[in-house]
Amino acid sequence: MPHYNLCLLGYGNVGRNLVKLLYDKYFDLRDKHDIEFSITGIATRRIGWLASPDGFDYEDLITDKPLVNIDPAPTNVHEWLKAARTDAMFEITSLNPQTGQPAIDHCVAALEHGAHAITANKGTVVHGYHMLRDLARSQGKRFLFESTVADGMPVFSLFRDVLPVARLRQFDGLLNGTTGVILSEIAAGKSMDEAIQSAQALGIAETDPSADIDGWDAAVKVIALATVLMDVPLKLSDVQVEGIRNLTAEQIQAARRDSKPYKLVSRVTRLGGVDEQRIIATVRPEQVPIESAMGAVGPETMLINFQMDVIPNLVIMEDNAGPYTTAYGLLCDFITAVSGVQERQIRQRPTLLDDRL
Ligand SMILES: NC(=O)c1ccc[n+]([C@@H]2O[C@H](COP(=O)([O-])OP(=O)(O)OC[C@H]3O[C@@H](n4cnc5c(N)ncnc54)[C@H](OP(=O)(O)O)[C@@H]3O)[C@@H](O)[C@H]2O)c1
Numbered sequence: 001m002p003h004y005n006l007c008l009l010g011y012g013n014v015g016r017n018l019v020k021l022l023y024d025k026y027f028d029l030r031d032k033h034d035i036e037f038s039i040t041g042i043a044t045r046r047i048g049w050l051a052s053p054d055g056f057d058y059e060d061l062i063t064d065k066p067l068v069n070i071d072p073a074p075t076n077v078h079e080w081l082k083a084a085r086t087d088a089m090f091e092i093t094s095l096n097p098q099t100g101q102p103a104i105d106h107c108v109a110a111l112e113h114g115a116h117a118i119t120a121n122k123g124t125v126v127h128g129y130h131m132l133r134d135l136a137r138s139q140g141k142r143f144l145f146e147s148t149v150a151d152g153m154p155v156f157s158l159f160r161d162v163l164p165v166a167r168l169r170q171f172d173g174l175l176n177g178t179t180g181v182i183l184s185e186i187a188a189g190k191s192m193d194e195a196i197q198s199a200q201a202l203g204i205a206e207t208d209p210s211a212d213i214d215g216w217d218a219a220v221k222v223i224a225l226a227t228v229l230m231d232v233p234l235k236l237s238d239v240q241v242e243g244i245r246n247l248t249a250e251q252i253q254a255a256r257r258d259s260k261p262y263k264l265v266s267r268v269t270r271l272g273g274v275d276e277q278r279i280i281a282t283v284r285p286e287q288v289p290i291e292s293a294m295g296a297v298g299p300e301t302m303l304i305n306f307q308m309d310v311i312p313n314l315v316i317m318e319d320n321a322g323p324y325t326t327a328y329g330l331l332c333d334f335i336t337a338v339s340g341v342q343e344r345q346i347r348q349r350p351t352l353l354d355d356r357l
Contacts, residue, residue, distance in 0.1 A: 001034050004338060005055075005085045007041030007115075009077070009106050010092035014120055014147075015042075018090060018327040019061050025331065033335055041084030042067060044093075049074035051083035077106055081113040088337060090330055091119035097211070097220055097236075100127030107143060111135045116337040120147035120326050125224040130233070144333035149221045150175065150302040151321035152329030157336070158316070159229050166308045167274035168230050172267035173304035174294055175221045175283075177321075178205045178212035179244050179264040183285075184299035186249050187256035204300065214243035215283040218266045222281055225304075226268045232279050242284040260287040263294055274309045293317070 006022070008015045019039060022029075029035040038055025050056075050069045060067055074080035081089065089110035091103050100123030107117035107124055108131075117136065119125075124132060125145050136143035146156050159166065174180060181204050185195035196213070199205035211217045219239045226232045244264055255262050265286040270276040288295040293315050297303055303317040318325070 001030070001036050002338065003036045003038070004087040004334075005040040005053075006037050006334070007043070007051075007081065007084045007086045007089045007110075008039065008092060009041075009043050009089060010094070010121075011042050011044050011047070012092070012094075013323040014092045014326050014330070015090070016062070017323040018092070018330055019058070021324060021327045021331055023058055029335075033339065035335065035338060041080055041086060041089075043077075043080055049076065049080035049083075051080055053083065053085050077109045078113070081109060081115060086110065086113060086115040088116040088118060088334055090334075091117060091121050091124065092330070093121060095121055095220075096123050097126070097216065100124055104128040104132065107132050108135060111139045111141050111143065114139065114141065116142045116144070116334070118142075118144045118330055118333045118337065120145070120330060122148045122220050122224055124148070125227060126220055129224075129227050142333075142337040144337055145224075146333050147326045147329030149224050150304070150318060152325040152327070152332070153302060153304075153316060153318040153321070154329075154332070155225070155304065155316070156228055157332065161336075163308070163311075166310045168270075168306060168308055169274055170267070170269040170307040171225060171229070171304055172265060172269075172294075174263055174297070174302055175266045175304070176212055176215075176218040176264055177300040177302060178209060178217075179215075180299040180301065181205070182209075182213070183244060183247075183252060183262050183264070186247075186252045187261060189253070191249055192245075212243075213245050215241040215264065216243075218264060218283045219281075222266045222268055222283060226279065226281060230268065230270070230279070232268075232277055234279075234281055239281040239283060241282075244285050247285055255287050258287075259290040259295075261290060261295060262286070263288050265294065 040055055042050045050067050074083045091106050093103055103121040103124050110117040125148050132143040181199045182195040185198050219241045223234045226234050252262050262285045266283045268279055268281045271278040301319050306314045
C-alpha cells in the first residue's frame with residue numbers, strides 16, 4: 001500500500017485540526033483509499049524546521065510535547081523538505097494579502113522537491129495561481145487549494161471534477177462570516193463597537209477585524225474565485241470594495257424592520273457572454289430580501305450562487321464551519337493529489353466556434 005510522508009508548514013489552528021482529522025480518518029484512508037501516511041515534518045517561525053523521517057508520534061503532536069528534531073536540524077525549507085522525505089506539503093501559514101509571500105516560495109520549493117503542494121493560504125492563489133499551476137504540471141504534481149475560499153466548502157473541486165465544461169457568467173454571495181455576525185448583532189440593537197466585541201468574544205472576529213469590516217477579506221476571495229473559475233486574473237485594485245464601516249446602526253436596524261437586511265455581498269459579473277474577459281467585481285453592503293437565499297441564511301453562513309451557461313442558478317452554502325472544516329478541504333485535496341486524478345488541460349477553443357456562440 002502506498003505510504004506518504006506529509007509535512008505541515010504552519011502549525012496553528014488549521015494545522016492542529018489537520019493532524020487530528022488525518023488520524024480520525026486513518027482507517028477510512030487506509031481501507032477505502034489505500035493510503036497510509038506519516039507526518040514527517042512540522043515547521044513554523046517559532047519552532048523552526050522539524051523533521052522526523054520515520055514520522056512524529058501522534059500523541060506528541062496533539063499533546064504539544066516538544067518534538068525531537070533530526071541532527072543536524074534543517075535550516076531552510078529546502079533542507080527540511082529533503083530531510084522529511086516529503087511527498088505532500090501543506091502550506092498553512094498566515095495570509096500575506098499584499099504579496100502572498102513567503103507561502104508562494106514554500107509551494108515552489110515543495111513542487112521543485114517533487115512533492116504535491118496543498119494550501120489553505122489565499123495569497124498563493126491570488127498572487128501565484130498560474131505560475132504554481134504550471135510548475136505543478138511540469139513536475140507531474142498537484143497544486144491544490146480547496147480550503148482557500150469558504151473554508152472546506154467544495155467550490156474549486158466542484159467545477160474541476162463535477163461540472164465539466166460549465167462556464168460561469170456570474171457569481172454572488174456571502175464570503176465573510178464575521179461581517180454577517182456583526183450586522184446581525186447591530187440589527188438586534190447593538191452598536192458597531194459592541195457588535196465587534198461580541199464577534200471577538202465568540203472567536204469569530206480577529207483582534208484587528210478591519211480586513212473583514214472593510215471588505216478586504218471578501219475581496220481576496222473574490223479574486224481567487226474569478227482567477228480560477230472564470231480565468232480572469234484580477235488585482236485588488238480591480239475590485240470595487242466598500243465595507244460595512246460607514247453603515248449606521250439606524251440604517252441596519254431599519255433595513256431589518258423592512259425585511260431587507262444588509263449583507264456584505266460579493267459579486268463578479270461578466271459584461272458580455274460566458275467568454276467575455278471584461279467583468280465587474282464588487283464587494284459592498286447590499287439590502288437583500290429576507291425571503292431570498294442570502295437574506296434567509298444565518299449570520300455566519302457562507303453562500304455562493306453560481307450562474308452558468310448550463311445551470312442557471314446553483315447555490316452552495318455552508319454553516320458552522322471552522323478549522324476542522326478547513327482541514328477537511330486540505331484532506332480532500334491530498335486524496336485527489338495522490339489518487340492520480342489528472343488535471344484537465346484547458347485548451348483554447350477555435351475562434352470560429354467562439355464567434356458563433
Ligand atoms: N482558520 C480557518 O478556519 C481558515 C479558513 C480558511 C483559510 N485559512 C487560512 O489557513 C492559514 C492558517 O490559518 P490558521 O487559522 O491555522 O492560522 P494560525 O492559527 O494563525 O496559524 C498560522 C501558523 O503559521 C505559522 N506561520 C506564520 N507565518 C509563517 C512563516 N512566514 N513561516 C513559517 N510559519 C509561519 C505560525 O507560527 P509562527 O508564528 O511560529 O510562525 C502558525 O503556526 C491562513 O493562511 C488562513 O488564512 C484558515
